[in-house]
Amino acid sequence: MEPIIFAVVILAVVILGLFAMFAKFYRKIEQGHALIVNTLRAEPEVTFTGRMVYPIIHKAELMDISVKTIEIDRSGNEGLICRDNIRADIKVKFFVRVNKTADDVLKVAQGIGCARASNHETLEELFSAKFSEALKTVGKSMDFVDLYQARDGFRDQIISQIGNDLSGYVLEDAAIDYLEQTPLSELDTNNILDAQGIKKITELTAVEHVRTNELRRNEEMQIKKKNVETQEALLELERQQADATARQQREIASVRAREEAETAKIQAEERTKSETARLVSEQSISVQQENVQREKEVAENNRKRAVAIEEEKVTRARDLEIVDREKEVTLQRIEKDKAVEVQKKAIADVIRERIVVERTVAEQEEAIKELRVVAEAERTKKSVVIMAEGQADEKMVIDVKAAETQEKRARHKAAEELTLADAKLKVAERDAESKKREAEGMEAISAAPGLAAAKVQIATAQAKLATFEAEASGKEKLGLADVHVRQADADAILKAGQADAQVIEARSQAEAAGMRAKFDAEASGKEKLGLAEVNVRTADAEATLKSGQADAQVIEARFSAEAKGLAEKFEAMKAMSPDTRDHEEFRMRLEKSHIETMKGIDAQTAIAKEQAEVLGTALANAKIDIVGGQGDYFDSFVRSLSVGKGIDGVISKSNALQVAFKDQLSGDRDVVKDLRDLVGALGNSSGEIQNISVAALMSRITSDGSESQKTALNNLISTFRN
């Protein structure tokens, strides 16, 4: 039994001893470390977990096998030179570690030593040179830009360059921590490589700077542009807003105003309606009143007119009778005057001859005197003129006023004189008529001695000279007055004419009919008169034949006396200076023309009388051209007269013509009408002569006249045609 006990004890002791040993000598290690135990063997043992390490017999070393970083920093003028000679500031971290194999760990442990391998500084010291060399070598084989782009290649090259002689360490990785081109300021311009690098950098960066600047400016430009656009858009929106608000306000205002206006308008319309109704009623009432008034007045006026017309008719009949009576009386008086005048003229002729001689003497004397007087007068004139001008100016004002008053007075007087002139005109007309007849008679008498008759006529004309001269001047004045009066009258007549247009139309038609009847009556009357006169003339002719034979001797004696007188006169005239003769001739011409003028005036009065009716209507809108005392009208009139006389003479002398115009002479046919037809065919009838002046008047009436006037004119023309 003892041995077992003993053995168990020993076993227990051994086991205890074992535990004690484990507790004391077993060494466990942390991860990332290797335990190298130098045992009694040839090779030391490597463990990464742990093992028994006995003191004295064993030597245990701990080595750090975790990854180590070795940083290589090359910057500034130490920078890495690339293949394109650009320096790069580069910071590379190399990661080195020890493989977990016994061989590698032992290699490191033996090559470097566990303590140094675990110390970072010593490691760096150990490897930096090697790594730097590798870096330089690899860097010089690559372009700067490739360092960035081909990092894998860069790393592989570094690794392969460093190779495998890292004393058991393995290069796990190389990380390029920092890679940047070295700033130019760090470069040494005197260094060959640096100088080339600077050149290249400058080349590249210049282009890039330009491009960058361009982009930056573009950016600024676009930003600015966008800002401006935004601002514009904002302003536009603000404007639209303002626009909208303004429009809204305006619309509100306009709507309000429209409504107010509508209200006002409706009110006004209503008021207008009521007012209108009232006014219409008033109007109709007053219109009715006025109508009543008018009707009353019209009736009254009609009555008055009828009365006035009747009165006028009576007056006219009476006046006509009076005129007829006066005509007869005057004719007889003229006859008497004529005889007296013939004798007076004989005396006057003798006197005139004498006076002519005297006058020439007197004229010479007067010429001398005149020179003197004229010279003196010239002197005085100048002084007087200046004074007179002053006075004239002074007087002018007074005179103007006076003239105005006189004008009024003259106008009244003219009216008065007009009536007088009219009366005288009629007298003269009858006179002319009587003379015409007389002349005809005389011509009939003195068919053979036509010269004698002419002389007689000249004598009678000269006898009338005084009368006519007086009358002419009177009539000239009258004519002028007449013009004014007629203008005034025209205005009056215009109004009156318009008012009385219808009246006149009716009246003119009535009168036209009346005249036609009257003319017919007159024609027949004249026919009878003509017949009577023919008989008278035949009797007269015979009487005058005898008295003419008796007178012939008287006339012969007178003519011889006259011839003597004339001879003497011509002698005297010869004795006259050419100036005096000219003057005399002028005077004679003047007398002739004066006579002609008087004849013209006579003709005009006849025509004027005939035209009076037409003028009454025409003057409503006619500008009247007063036919003067001289001109074509007068000439043609005289021509027509002479033609008429010639015809009369020829007929009375020629038997053939007597036979030819038997009917006319016997009164079966109207000589005047035949003549008018005949001469009208030649384009020179008395009617044509009238038409020459009347034509203008008629054309004016047809163009400007009222309907009533046209019809009146047509009626008138138709009466002339008949």
Place this chain on the structure above:
Amino acid sequence: MGNFMDAVVGYPTAIYTVLLGVVVIYWMLAVAGMVDIEHSGIDVDLQTHADGDTSDVGQLASYVVAFGLNGVPFSVAVSLLVLVSWTLSCLGGEWLLPLVPTLPLKILAGTVLLVASAAISIPVTAVAIRPLRGLFVSHTAVSNAALVGQACRVVTGVVNEKDGRAEVARRGASLNIRVWAPTPNTLKRGSQALILEYDEVAGRYLIAAHDDIV
């Protein structure tokens, strides 16, 4: 007890007793940290006969392995053998030898016991060692040559005769190894390859693309 002491100091147990004494002392020293229990006297012997007589060591090692005494430090196995042998011989000397008459017979019987106890101790020890083996496992690092046959991943751009590196995946940190391959190859970064052989001088491995082999 007298018998026991007689047996302890008597033939054959005395031999074992001495040995046991040595073992006890050894363990005492071991507890004191003066002895490497794992590298017992064999190593010492080996060391002493490092001249080349390694065959003995091999012989011994082969025997050790054959008897199933491996897996624990040699000192532990020897100590157990000695202890078991001593116990057995001591028991035999106390109980069996007094039964043997005469001295020569006694010596003969004693020798038989010595051998027998030693013989018996071996299997007993082997049995006893088996649970202890786990205690004495030592994880030493792998050697480079051990990587041959394993798969690796290329980590450089190219692999050629001159250079190339690959990683062998381990459970922890991978191993970064230097590799090479005959040039016309398909190897590139990241491609899988097999390690074919280890050139110890250059410290690099020959690899071939995984697809080429398979």
